Amino acid sequence: MGVLTTSQTSALRALSHEIHSHPELAYQERHALAAIGGLIEREGHRVERGIGKLETAFRTHIGPPGPSVALLAEYDALPEVGHGCGHNLIAISNVGAFLVAAAVASRLEVGIELIGTPAEENGGGKIDLLDAGVFKKTVAVLSSHPAAQGSWGVGGTCLGVVEKLVTYRGVASHAASSPEKGRNALNAVIRLFTGIDGWRQQLDGDSRVHGIISDGGKAANVIPARAEAIIGLRAREKPTLDAMVDRFVEIAEGAALLTGTKVEITEYLRYYEPVTANAELSDVLAAELARLGIDAPRGQLTTASTDLGNVSQRVPTDAVRFPVTHTPIAGHSDAMREASIADLGHKNALITAEVLGAAAVRVATDRALRERISA
Missing domain, CATH: 3.40.630.10 (Zn peptidases)
Incomplete structure (x- = not known):
């Protein structure tokens, strides 16, 4: 040899x-x-x-x-x-x-x-x-x-991993003088993270969900019309990960429904199996x-x-x-x-x-x- x-x-x-x-x-x-x-x-x-x-x-x-x-x-x-x-x-x-x-x-x-x-x-x-x-x-x-x-x-x-970019779009408005005219995209991102925190209780021990708020608005006195998060999903088996992605989409869409915003979910990192x-x-x-x-x-x-x-x-x-x-x-x-x-x-x-x-x-x-x- x-x-x-x-x-x-x-x-x-x-x-x-x-x-x-x-x-x-x-x-x-x-x-x-x-x-x-x-x-x-x-x-x-x-x-x-x-x-x-x-x-x-x-x-x-x-x-x-x-x-x-x-x-x-x-x-x-x-x-x-x-x-x-x-x-x-x-x-x-x-x-x-x-x-x-x-x-x-x-x-x-x-x-x-x-x-x-x-x-x-x-x-x-x-x-x-x-x-x-x-x-x-x-x-x-x-x-x-x-x-x-x-x-x-x-x-x-x-673990396999999928990373998603989640973008919420609402309506900008003055946060103090006319908040009722806005639709807060940042609130949608916060609801997304709240939903994920609750979901973690039902995940198996090897699965992971983690993420960041990559855009939460630019000024405190403006209701954000756009906000985004990057979320990673991981699991030991591909079928488990695929099912996690489906559930994640439901949670993200639910956050949009709660806040009256629109949501777009795109690939951020390619699917590492x-x-x-x-x-x-x-x-x-x-x-x-x-x-x-x-x-x-x-x-x-x-x-x-x-x-x-x-x-x-x-x-x-x-x-x-x-x-x-x-x-x-x-x-x-x-x-x-x-x-x-x-x-x-x-x-x-x-x-x-x-x-x-x-x-x-x-x-x-x-x-x-x-x-x-x-x-």
């Missing part, structure tokens, strides 16, 4: 620092793409940029053409906290996995490819790539994510971790969401969760940003690279395993 060389390890650490020090938001990851592509090309591999009509997406391939095992890299950042989700580590663990697999490319029965997937945090780059047919020949997907929980894991799941893990891939990843003396618990639910869920609903998928701290910290935080550039995070990302690379090779060289994965 291939392993990372000392020079490759150094190059991957440098790549992580380069991405981390130049945080880029969704679909703008040009610096990260240049850095990743440059490393891969220096290793002797061709990089296809702009796949799926996304400027900052890429693909590189080893082995025979046709069906492939895909390793998915992420490299976009967050507003304000930069790489507070550790996507620099996701990038190097999957780039490293590709380099590990490349050392034994002549043995492969199907190809192995590294796919760069932009805009995970906001936009859904993997959904774009799915829609463009990038995964149509993919037999299995492997990836990784740094764990703010401080532990290893495989076979994890995530729940992540489902393939049990056979979990077995492979757990075995590779065990070979290195690492016990990886299975099946942890993360109550965040990712566009990897959309891929997992269509292609057998699993990911390694690797710790960046010894104790839990908050994700999407300054603490997570600092942990994502520290020694422990890099050490475990590079271990993950070897685990993912070995797992990809196993899948790509074992027809019976591939049949079990797809069964």
Whole structure:
């Protein structure tokens, strides 16, 4: 089995620092793409940029053409906290996995490819790539994510999420001299949140509803003719989430009826479907971790969401969760940003690279395993 060389390890650490020090938001990851592509090309591999009509997406391939095992890299950042989700580590663990697999490319029965997937945090780059047919020949997907929980894991799941922009329109009027002539759009938003608060009592333990008032008017002495809220809905199973959306629409329409306003509900964030893990891939990843003396618990639910869920609903998928701290910290935080550039995070990302690379090779060289994965 291939392993990372000392020079490759150094190059991957440098790549992580380069991405981390130049945080880029969704679909703008040009610096990260240049850095990743440059490393891969220096290793002797061709990089296809702009796949799926996304400027900052890429693909590189080893082995025979046709069906492939895909390793998915992420490299976009967050507003304000930069790489507070550790996507620099996701990038190097999957780039490293590709380099590990490349050392034994002549043995492969199907190809192995590294796919760069932009805009995970906001936009859904993997959904774009799915829609463009990038995964149509993919037999299995492997990836990784740094764990703010401080532990290893495989076979994890995530909630699906839908975000809606709710806009209420009423009638403006002077709030003191002629309030009776107005229809208060802000009151409708407040009724919406009141309805949601009551609804939460009936939700199951894994479901979530959360939101903000994104526009509540501009002056205290003017009854707002327009107000809006952004609401996120999350659930573990797609049918549950679909039913939540239906109920949410009823609550939003009820708030409009109560206040004599009009309501418009539109998509704010694309539908990130729940992540489902393939049990056979979990077995492979757990075995590779065990070979290195690492016990990886299975099946942890993360109550965040990712566009990897959309891929997992269509292609057998699993990911390694690797710790960046010894104790839990908050994700999407300054603490997570600092942990994502520290020694422990890099050490475990590079271990993950070897685990993912070995797992990809196993899948790509074992027809019976591939049949079990797809069964």
